[in-house]
Amino acid sequence: MLLSNICINTTGPFDFTFDMSASSVLPDTGPCSSGTYFPSDYCALIPGCYAVSAPAPTPSYGNDLGVLNGLDPNGVWTLYGAAYNGVTTGQLAGWKLVITTDGSDPVAPTLPAPGPDLVEIPNTAVMGTFMVDTPLYWKPEAGAASGSVMQAGQSLWVYGADPSGEYFFVMMAGQFFWVPVSTMGPTASSPWNGRLLPLDEVAPDDPRVGAASAPVSDESSSDGVSRR
Structure with missing residues (x-):
């Protein structure tokens, strides 16, 4: 959140730049003047203050712009705004995003080699994070919920997507599931640094798909290998 509940009872125009x-x-109450400021989020101190509606992300929000360091800047950047406390007289004349790069090529994270008790994780897999509480599905269809639910903020390995592009194929504790693509996003923390989740098609005859067709009742499989 760049700003909220600021410059009350003051009028502009203002030209703000936000920099860590x-x-x-x-x-919060003025007087205000144009300039460069640290993100100023006073709503974070007031329960129920945020009034940003869809399609904007739901609260809570952070104000540390440093989490964007190392992310791929390519793509669509969106700025959301909303009226506060019914006030609708403000106007946003424009905005711009300034991106500074170090000139180096991005380096893909190095994954550890699988041990005898680990499921092999391909280099194309990426760790994704759930944005909302999400059921796990045995098949890429709404009627195949497994009964297990991942909480918002939890992460799983994402291997790819079904042919429709609507479900991610994910792995948890050696077991494979499907989850709606709309429920997961990139993991911001190192070493992933917002790396985009793979949409490589998982074919219907992929041998891993069979591992997501029925619940696992025990942590140890019939071959004596503990799946984690």
């Missing part, structure tokens, strides 16, 4: 190296935040 700034030495001050915008005041």
